[in-house]
Amino acid sequence: MSKFYVSTPIYYVNDRPHIGHAYTNIIADVLARYHRQAGDNVRLVTGTDEHGQKVARSAAEAKLDPQDFADKFSKTFRDLGPVLGLSTDVFIRTTEPRHKQAAVAMWEACAKDIYKKEYEGWYCVGCELFYTLTDVPDKICPIHKTPLEKFKEENYFFKLSAYTKPIKEAIESGRLRVVPVGRKNEILALLDRGLEDISISRDAKKLSWGVPVPGDKTQVMYVWFDALTNYLTVAGYPGKSFTDWWPMDVHVVGKDILRQHAAVWPGMLLSAGLELPKAIYAHGFIESGGHKMSKSLGNVLAPTDIIEKYGIDGLRYYLLRYIPSDADGDFTWERMELAYVTDLANDLGNLVQRVAVMVTKYFGGKLPAVPDHSHDSTQYHRMVADFRFDRALAEVWELIRGLNQFLEEEQPWKKGDDKAELERILGHALADLNLLATLLLPFLPTTAEKILATFADGQVHSDVGVLFPKVDETPTDDNLDESTF
Ligand code: MSP
Numbered sequence: 001m002s003k004f005y006v007s008t009p010i011y012y013v014n015d016r017p018h019i020g021h022a023y024t025n026i027i028a029d030v031l032a033r034y035h036r037q038a039g040d041n042v043r044l045v046t047g048t049d050e051h052g053q054k055v056a057r058s059a060a061e062a063k064l065d066p067q068d069f070a071d072k073f074s075k076t077f078r079d080l081g082p083v084l085g086l087s088t089d090v091f092i093r094t095t096e097p098r099h100k101q102a103a104v105a106m107w108e109a110c111a112k113d114i115y116k117k118e119y120e121g122w123y124c125v126g127c128e129l130f131y132t133l134t135d136v137p138d139k140i141c142p143i144h145k146t147p148l149e150k151f152k153e154e155n156y157f158f159k160l161s162a163y164t165k166p167i168k169e170a171i172e173s174g175r176l177r178v179v180p181v182g183r184k185n186e187i188l189a190l191l192d193r194g195l196e197d198i199s200i201s202r203d204a205k206k207l208s209w210g211v212p213v214p215g216d217k218t219q220v221m222y223v224w225f226d227a228l229t230n231y232l233t234v235a236g237y238p239g240k241s242f243t244d245w246w247p248m249d250v251h252v253v254g255k256d257i258l259r260q261h262a263a264v265w266p267g268m269l270l271s272a273g274l275e276l277p278k279a280i281y282a283h284g285f286i287e288s289g290g291h292k293m294s295k296s297l298g299n300v301l302a303p304t305d306i307i308e309k310y311g312i313d314g315l316r317y318y319l320l321r322y323i324p325s326d327a328d329g330d331f332t333w334e335r336m337e338l339a340y341v342t343d344l345a346n347d348l349g350n351l352v353q354r355v356a357v358m359v360t361k362y363f364g365g366k367l368p369a370v371p372d373h374s375h376d377s378t379q380y381h382r383m384v385a386d387f388r389f390d391r392a393l394a395e396v397w398e399l400i401r402g403l404n405q406f407l408e409e410e411q412p413w414k415k416g417d418d419k420a421e422l423e424r425i426l427g428h429a430l431a432d433l434n435l436l437a438t439l440l441l442p443f444l445p446t447t448a449e450k451i452l453a454t455f456a457d458g459q460v461h462s463d464v465g466v467l468f469p470k471v472d473e474t475p476t477d478d479n480l481d482e483s484t485f
Contacts, residue, residue, distance in 0.1 A: 004035035005245045013073035014058035017080045022303040028252040033442035045234045047092030048074040052223030105238035106229045109272035113159035122148035155200040163267035164195045177279040180326035187262045200225040231363040248277040248341035258282040281387045285327035313444040321393040345468040365460040368423040373431040
């Protein structure tokens with residue numbers, strides 16, 4: 001049995017979960033379920049990123065102690081698990097003692113590359129990142145569209161520049177896969193320009209909400225140094241057995257945090273003498289009105305808004321099928337409704353219903369002999385391996401549409417009492433339904449389980465219920481603009 005260790009980023013606790021966060025979680029969940037189904041020993045990890053200026057500032061604005069503030073918002077991310085039906089194994093909070101211990105151990109493991117220096121830079125609290133004026137001459141954050149803040153203090157620095165070459169080699173050789181290829185090229189271009197050393201601490205007098213730097217109480221760790229280490233914490237680092245899980249098989253991240261994962265993180269790991277992750281998959285943004293959904297832009301849509309109408313699998317289906325796996329994509333209610341009615345209710349829901357009704361009618365609910373299916377799923381598996389979830393689902397829908405067409409052509413309802421013919425046609429349909437339910441398990445787990453339960457133990461179970469009930473009122477996209485969120 002091989003192990004499969006997969007992570008989501010850990011979420012800042014200054015925000016309530018929206019469908020952007022749900023998207024990252026759902027992708028990681030698909031990978032975890034896919035590998036569990038294949039018999040791997042899987043650990044799916046997620047959690048919350050609770051230190052740093054952004055959280056400290058939001059807590060101050062809410063007139064709450066940062067820990068109380070973090071407790072409150074961390075819970076909303078933990079609660080997202082059951083809301084989305086996620087199969088999370090470990091939920092980590094960076095304010096937990098086990099994590100602080102790991103962050104200190106990581107700092108010490110990188111000690112030879114850490115030095116102190118006076119620093120002046122431009123900071124975006126929303127990103128918790130420094131920008132250079134060469135990159136951002138107008139001093140406006142390209143992501144948050146807010147003014148950058150001037151920053152001057154003495155910090156500890158990490159000699160990231162020393163690792164440009166080995167990181168580049170790892171990515172070029174595929175030892176560290178960066179997917180999709182556009183993102184890989186972006187990172188390679190960054191590496192070609194050469195990595196710069198980065199500040200990895202803050203003056204505790206200005207920002208005390210962080211993990212204290214070992215041996216220097218006047219400084220706390222920079223939130224990204226602390227946060228990235230979470231992936232080791234959940235493997236049990238610095239305990240010896242962390243290598244039972246480490247290296248990470250896949251880090252699922254959004255494209256906005258690719259640099260931290262594909263440049264800073266590998267540098268830290270190489271410095272500490274630890275193995276690099278095997279793959280980093282960076283998805284695009286879910287947009288509304290052409291902008292990334294985020295609290296600071298005020299265009300946020302909560303997963304529950306969609307789940308209430310279309311169910312968990314409705315949301316999962318839209319995000320996985322209609323947000324391109326290698327690019328940004330828009331959410332609109334109109335397309336959500338279309339996907340639900342056409343693909344889910346008509347193509348799939350009606351198909352399952354039709355076959356169940358016919359088996360009941362022609363065989364008294366007892367399943368006829370089911371032959372081996374004759375479909376080749378290689379392409380589906382290849383698509384999952386390439387992180388093309390949209391195309392993997394398109395493959396399954398080919399199968400679904402093909403089966404619908406087969407029934408239209410064969411017209412079993414016109415076969416009278418020709419049992420052999422009915423058995424041939426419905427046996428074939430059941431074999432395909434079984435296969436497609438199996439292929440759908442990682443993507444639409446509730447739906448797939450219902451399909452399998454409808455035809456379990458040699459008979460039809462009509463009490464499983466309708467797969468995709470009618471949605472009464474479709475919201476309009478008039479309220480899907482920035483002003484009304
Ligand atoms: N705390 C850091 C990650 C540290 S990991 C060691 C962080 N947190 S975040 O809450 O801002 O974002 C977490 C994830 O949500 C990122 O992968 C980000 O790309 C994703 N999304 C946030 N908004 C998004 C969209 N509108 N669309 C898709 N995903 C986006 O960054």
